[in-house]
Amino acid sequence: MQTLRFRHTARRRLSGRKDKAIIGVVASGDLEVLLERVLPEAACEVDIATPLRGYDETWKAVVAEFVERSSPGGLRISINDGGARPDTVYLRLMQGASLMEAV
Amino acid sequence: MMEDVATSDTASWFQATARQRLAGLLDANSFTEFLGPSERVQSPHLHLFDVPSAFDDGVVVGRGKLDGKDVLVAAQEGQFMGGTFAEVSGAKLVGLVRAARDHRNLPQTVLLLMDSGGVRLQEGNAGELAVAELMRAIVQARCAGVTVIALVGGRAGAFGGAGLTTATCARVAVSEQGRIAVSGPEVIETNKGVEEFDASDKALVWSTDGGKNRRLLGGADAFAEDSMEGFRAAAKALMANVPPFDLKTMQGEHERLATRQTRFGACDDAVSMWRVLGIREPEAIRDMDSKDFTGLANSIKETNHDAR
Numbered sequence: 379m380q381t382l383r384f385r386h387t388a389r390r391r392l393s394g395r396k397d398k399a400i401i402g403v404v405a406s407g408d409l410e411v412l413l414e415r416v417l418p419e420a421a422c423e424v425d426i427a428t429p430l431r432g433y434d435e436t437w438k439a440v441v442a443e444f445v446e447r448s449s450p451g452g453l454r455i456s457i458n459d460g461g462a463r464p465d466t467v468y469l470r471l472m473q474g475a476s477l478m479e480a481v
Numbered sequence: 482m483m484e485d486v487a488t489s490d491t492a493s494w495f496q497a498t499a500r501q502r503l504a505g506l507l508d509a510n511s512f513t514e515f516l517g518p519s520e521r522v523q524s525p526h527l528h529l530f531d532v533p534s535a536f537d538d539g540v541v542v543g544r545g546k547l548d549g550k551d552v553l554v555a556a557q558e559g560q561f562m563g564g565t566f567a568e569v570s571g572a573k574l575v576g577l578v579r580a581a582r583d584h585r586n587l588p589q590t591v592l593l594l595m596d597s598g599g600v601r602l603q604e605g606n607a608g609e610l611a612v613a614e615l616m617r618a619i620v621q622a623r624c625a626g627v628t629v630i631a632l633v634g635g636r637a638g639a640f641g642g643a644g645l646t647t648a649t650c651a652r653v654a655v656s657e658q659g660r661i662a663v664s665g666p667e668v669i670e671t672n673k674g675v676e677e678f679d680a681s682d683k684a685l686v687w688s689t690d691g692g693k694n695r696r697l698l699g700g701a702d703a704f705a706e707d708s709m710e711g712f713r714a715a716a717k718a719l720m721a722n723v724p725p726f727d728l729k730t731m732q733g734e735h736e737r738l739a740t741r742q743t744r745f746g747a748c749d750d751a752v753s754m755w756r757v758l759g760i761r762e763p764e765a766i767r768d769m770d771s772k773d774f775t776g777l778a779n780s781i782k783e784t785n786h787d788a789r
Contacts, residue, residue: 379528379531379533398517398518398519400500400518400536403498403535403558403560403561404533404534404535404539404560404561404562405560405561408560410518410535410536412518412519412536414519427533427534428533429531429532429533456536458533458534458535458536459533460533
């Protein structure tokens, strides 16, 4: 297993009140994303556990794009990966952020 | 919005995840999870095999309401490691049933949303033990007056220990897509030869292991449409009518199984068993819709009994 951690400073706190959410399943080609509102305002941490090695740059790019797009300030995001493609990862992250934005 | 579509009344149970099934089955916003994903009670073994873990180890347990009635629930996630029984996933199931057995103040109805291929190979011993402990806990809980109901309609079906667990429950609901068995088709073919069971013959496999056959033979007590509302309706109906778990019920069960062996012993496939049951056009069952099939199944005396 490879673990990766990315730390970002988002533009602002993610709106909404939900304190945690989970989306996706650790199935082949899919992943689960656990989002918890536990960090200070603009901080965002993404922890990834993946069985596939060597995709560090791809993960980095997808996470950076997600942070840029949705500004998930205050979230610690934990991922168990089942070998998902980058587009699936991005989709799950966006779905997770939208769950957290619920009032 | 996306969640709403996946958990609406007409959404497919078969396609849904364990969490979506719970959301679709239970009354809105009534579910409280025990040992949720944030607690990160994951498998301590999978990383040794370079296999990813899940935050809930593939089993979601908690309590909620079904049609206003308090229930304990456990849902296996068939898409994660085939919904398998392992150290953590097994302990969650066993703990839930034991809690119902020991604590009168907890809901005295347990719904098990089965979706499992059996024991997780990477955690074989722990998984086998979990199945044995779960079956024992179900029997003890039923003796203590707890109602335990299995709902089977997931992708992985209920095989191996999940098939055994299902058979231990007081009541069973199954959909057409839900399969209940112990050894899977490939396992039977490998051990007994293709003459015994041809695993590549999908029509044969589905007619044998599939929900319609299980319902007609009395292995399941209700036939559910493959939807949230289908399983909700089936669970409600089953909860309303649970036989006592006593010596008489057990003797009735033994008698039923002995009769089944005598009556169907010479049959070599499901269709020939359906003919013995007195069904006039057994070949038509495959294409029958849920409504017609439910009517037919309810009309057959042998299919409907209190023994399990």
